[in-house]
Amino acid sequence: MYVIFIAERxxxxxxxxxxxxxxxxxxxxxxxxKFFRELPFMLMQKRPEKGRICFVExxxxxxxxxxxxxxxxxxAGGVVQNDQGEVLFIYRNGKWDLPKGKTEKGENxxxxxxxxxxxxxxxxxxxxxxxxxxxxHTYTHINSFYLKQTDWFAMRCPSGQMxxxxxxxxxxEIKWFSPEDLAIPMANTYNSIVRTxxxxxxxxxxx
Numbered sequence: 001m002y003v004i005f006i007a008e009r010x011x012x013x014x015x016x017x018x019x020x021x022x023x024x025x026x027x028x029x030x031x032x033x034k035f036f037r038e039l040p041f042m043l044m045q046k047r048p049e050k051g052r053i054c055f056v057e058x059x060x061x062x063x064x065x066x067x068x069x070x071x072x073x074x075x076a077g078g079v080v081q082n083d084q085g086e087v088l089f090i091y092r093n094g095k096w097d098l099p100k101g102k103t104e105k106g107e108n109x110x111x112x113x114x115x116x117x118x119x120x121x122x123x124x125x126x127x128x129x130x131x132x133x134x135x136x137h138t139y140t141h142i143n144s145f146y147l148k149q150t151d152w153f154a155m156r157c158p159s160g161q162m163x164x165x166x167x168x169x170x171x172x173e174i175k176w177f178s179p180e181d182l183a184i185p186m187a188n189t190y191n192s193i194v195r196t197x198x199x200x201x202x203x204x205x206x207x
Contacts, residue, residue, distance in 0.1 A: 002063055004147070005137040005192045006042055010051040013066060015059045023195070027051040032062065039069060043138060043145055070138065070147035074103040076113035078155040079132065079200040080123070082176060085207040087197070089185045090120060090165065091173035096185035098193055100150055101169075109151035117155060121174050122164030129154040129205045135192045152196050154205035 001014040003024075010024055013035075020027075028050050030038075035054040042048050056062040077100025080088035089096045101116035103109065110128055117126060132152040139146050165171040177185055182201075186194055200206055 002059075002066075002136065003195070004066070005135070005190070007048055007138075008191050009048045010191065011042070012051070012053040013059060013062050014053065014055055016055045016057055018055070020053060023198070024051065024053065027053040029053050029055070032056050036065065039066075043069075043140065067147060070145045073146055073148045074109070074151075075100055075148055076103060076109040076116065076151045076153065077101070078113045078117040078126075078128070078153050079196060080117060080121075080126070080155040080157055081207050082157055082159040082161075083207075084159045084176075084178075086159075086176035086178050087182060087200075088117075088121065088123075088163075089175055089177055090171045091175070092170045094188075096189045096193075098152075098196065100152075110153055113151065113153045114155070120166045120169060120171055122166070123157055123161055125161060126155055126157045129156055132203060132205065133196065133199045135196060137190075137192050150192075152199075154200055154203065156207075 001012060001018055004011045010027060012020065012024060012027060014020060030052050032054050035052060077098050079098060090099055099117045099120040103112040114126060114128055117123060130153065132154050135150050135152065137148055163174040165174050186197065
């Protein structure tokens with residue numbers, strides 16, 4: 001299953017017969033022909049009315065067809081938890097977000113994720129606990145469509161570390177949220193980040 005967020009709505013490509021998670025139960029099922037025919041229109045909408053789900057016989061062929069409409073950008077980031085079970089968030093462009101960034105030449109996704117968290121948050125002692133999931137979202141820039149692939153990793157660091165927001169990247173605040181207060185950042189973030197955090201909280205990699 002591939003989950004792509006287009007203007008904050010989930011667009012799902014899944015194999016025929018795949019049991020879609022309950023979190024996507026409000027999506028509208030469409031046939032592959034209609035899905036790809038309407039894709040350019042959906043990309044130009046500011047916010048589609050609802051998401052779509054498309055069941056296909058050959059998911060690899062469908063995924064390659066979907067990707068052909070975009071310039072692919074690869075990135076990675078981390079869901080960081082300290083020894084007290086708090087989760088690290090950054091504040092950027094008016095929303096709470098998780099630290100992430102584009103992959104540089106010669107590094108793998110996990111190396112990129114660790115580097116980006118350290119650079120954006122100033123954290124020195126940091127350890128990856130393992131891969132979580134891959135999210136996709138689209139955006140438009142200078143009349144071109146981009147597909148951003150972000151690989152997410154669970155991370156752990158000691159409590160009490162100093163943090164420094166990377167202001168040149170538009171980060172104005174760094175804050176640790178306790179598990180009881182996670183509803184605060186989740187109410188003002190991107191749907192792809194909500195999915196990432198929920199995956200982390202339901203995984204064996206959480207504190």
